[in-house]
Amino acid sequence: MAGVQRVGTGTNQEAVRRHNLGTLLRHVHDSGEQSRAELTGQMGLNRSTIAGLVSELDELSLIEQASPAVGRRGAGRPSAGVRIRDDGPYVVAVDLGVDRAVVARIGLGGRIWDRATAPIPHDTEAWQVGATVAGLVRQVVALSPPEAPLLGIGVAIPGLVRRSDGLVRHAPNLNWHDVSFGSIVLAALSLDVPIAVGNDADLGALSEHRRGTAVDVDDLVYLSGNVGVGAGVITGGNRLEGVAGYAGEVGHLSHDPRGLVCHCGSRGCWETVVGAPAIAEALRCPEDQVARLGEILEDMTTAPRELRSIATELGRGLAAVVNIFNPSVVILGGHFLPLFRLCRAEVTAGLTERALSPARDAVRLALPGLGGDSILLGAAEMAMEPVFVDPVASLAAAVTDAPARLAG
Amino acid sequence: MAGVQRVGTGTNQEAVRRHNLGTLLRHVHDSGEQSRAELTGQMGLNRSTIAGLVSELDELSLIEQASPAVGRRGAGRPSAGVRIRDDGPYVVAVDLGVDRAVVARIGLGGRIWDRATAPIPHDTEAWQVGATVAGLVRQVVALSPPEAPLLGIGVAIPGLVRRSDGLVRHAPNLNWHDVSFGSIVLAALSLDVPIAVGNDADLGALSEHRRGTAVDVDDLVYLSGNVGVGAGVITGGNRLEGVAGYAGEVGHLSHDPRGLVCHCGSRGCWETVVGAPAIAEALRCPEDQVARLGEILEDMTTAPRELRSIATELGRGLAAVVNIFNPSVVILGGHFLPLFRLCRAEVTAGLTERALSPARDAVRLALPGLGGDSILLGAAEMAMEPVFVDPVASLAAAVTDAPARLAG
DNA sequence: GTTGATTGTTGTTCGGGCCAACGAAATGGC
DNA sequence: GCCATTTCGTTGGCCCGAACAACAATCAAC
Known part of the structure; x- marks a missing residue:
């Protein structure tokens, strides 16, 4: 409990050290074992500075230093590896x-x-x-x-x-x-x-950003299809939260004002069209199977017509997401994962139909790299x-x- | 042209100095003349550090130091003021x-x-x-x-x-x-x-955030009503840009799939309902007056029924914006400014009807503090x-x- | 084996922020 | 009017962390 936590918009040396220590750890966390030379390059600091940071993390039992990785190429003295300790935090x-x-x-x-x-x-x-x-x-x-x-x-x-x-x-x-x-x-x-x-x-967006499909991307949307529909958004590398943390509720975007009444009170929310209950009903699944919808879709090999039209509506709704956030990746999670596998063409068509072309051209639809x-x-x-x-x-x-x- | 610009995720001492220098200048820019004591408190740095930064900015002819402000209260030596130079940049x-x-x-x-x-x-x-x-x-x-x-x-x-x-x-x-x-x-x-x-x-969002209605707020949306409808979003204090900078295009959110065809190719975009041409037509304005719609609305004292129903649609569309971004302020700019003045109740009702209550409770509708x-x-x-x-x-x-x- | 390239290590230097002491400028009580 | 108190600016010394430079270690290529 050494120092009082300082506050304010200025930066002092303690803060620099904290930041550099944390950033080095994050690099190793994100990218796995790294040589000190690689860390030097990525962080833009001096070799000796990196050495100091590494030894401090070592003393904290956070990381361990390994003998140089085999299979490297190029001349010169091989750089020691830095990796997370197995019995670490x-x-x-x-x-x-x-x-x-x-x-x-x-x-x-x-x-x-x-x-x-x-x-x-x-x-x-x-x-x-x-x-x-x-x-x-x-x-x-x-x-x-x-x-x-x-x-x-x-x-x-x-x-x-x-x-x-x-x-x-x-x-x-x-x-x-x-x-x-x-x-x-x-x-x-x-x-x-x-x-x-x-x-x-x-949180889906967060992990896909750090170690999934979207590692090198700073603007992405993770669309979760559980029973409801929600979006996790990362923009400019930061989580979109809103004042209170409720941002990203795209499930209640108005999709068809003459549609079904949603539990939120409105009519025709996107969720009433592409949410699990709607899909289950279209496929005539029993109501107690709604939670298992993902698995049911996984088992299908061809998509019936009802499913294909839902996929189109998914794409159309995605257009709104794309227009609003201009992401470079949209990741389809939950039951949208098998749905997108089955009906990729329909989803893409729905998206293309409604999205503004500059935003459309910048985006790629993807499956979660970390699966479930x-x-x-x-x-x-x-x-x-x-x-x-x-x-x-x-x-x-x-x-x-x-x-x-x-x-x- | 002293140093090469260093890159990397690490922080070095040059970067600290740059950051502190810039941050001090930003404080004076944002809040006007400030005493050095106030700056010390806000930045959380030492008195002597602030003195060094101030004198460096002084030498750069960016700021000037003024005699202590009159009308202050309390004991102690009064602190010298720091303000932007009139003949500065x-x-x-x-x-x-x-x-x-x-x-x-x-x-x-x-x-x-x-x-x-x-x-x-x-x-x-x-x-x-x-x-x-x-x-x-x-x-x-x-x-x-x-x-x-x-x-x-x-x-x-x-x-x-x-x-x-x-x-x-x-x-x-x-x-x-x-x-x-x-x-x-x-x-x-x-x-x-x-x-x-x-x-x-x-940019409307940016200035309202820095010196308008939303100075102390880190999550806001500026809704611009020109001919089209667009949103500028600041979330967590940062501009929402998206990969390419196209984020915030809320004008083409689907509002009524059976509505008018929009110039973007879709049907029933929000813009076709609350954009200037739609309002002008509802009011039976001649087409060449569309650009002057703001002034026309300014001159009205009571709202005809057509306008009131458009205001309701504005509120309903705002619900989507509120659900998605969870802002603490939505600022209505352009022709929405006089429209909101005339039909505040209708806009609020439309919003309340559709927005999710946690997000609804967090938001306040406001007029731009910087006007036009x-x-x-x-x-x-x-x-x-x-x-x-x-x-x-x-x-x-x-x-x-x-x-x-x-x-x- | 020799040479060149790259990296780790060590000791030194440099720079920025912190700290303590002192003087300056205002307030307030007597 | 004087003095204690409070707050602030200034100064010089200090500490810490990053940069730098010289040297040793290691490997590839010839």
């Missing part, structure tokens, strides 16, 4: 889906060490879900190296999450209103670690964020004996 | 409207020194517009102090502007496609200064941006004898 990520919770222990560097899953019956109350999640957290943490610090917990929720405190304002699929899920989980664990809660689509783990990994990335801003402070707030504490 | 801002061009000489600090206007007849070719604008630029620059440096020119255009090079991709009202208007103006002036071109709505000058001042802010990033480099690129050069 980790986070716990929680992906709360429509009908199940996935919890994983994820190390710095994005490696998923352990994973546990449990079903969440429909209309379960928040505290019960919290207890279930806490149980899964205990499972995965029990498997961690005893000394490895737990940096924090990240939770992805399909709903509106207030950014200031992580309050879940409204999660229609879970039927939650104003639930402080973070506190519930911490209480169930009787543990005090940093916990962050975020919207699932936002985008959201889970995004929750991990969110929980890791503080360690890249200030490694020392973040480690100070971490829990170093998590397995013992949670077992007790 | 300035920019030239150009607001290219539908039927006229406004050019102004604007100093650091946002003071409009001189202003000149000329009509732009319909369907004038780009090079002719460039010549007209160049003439106006000569007029306003001729009045500047002979030694004051011209930092650059900022141009606001009602259309899609590519961010990488300022190319005007498409400006429907001017009937321009792929026009490099910056180069045209510079050629007409035979001058080489930094010139930046931006979208009018984006938002866009002009935004163009100035854009042109000034480099001087806040690196004052020394920006001054090196400035022209110090602009009046003489342009007169010759």
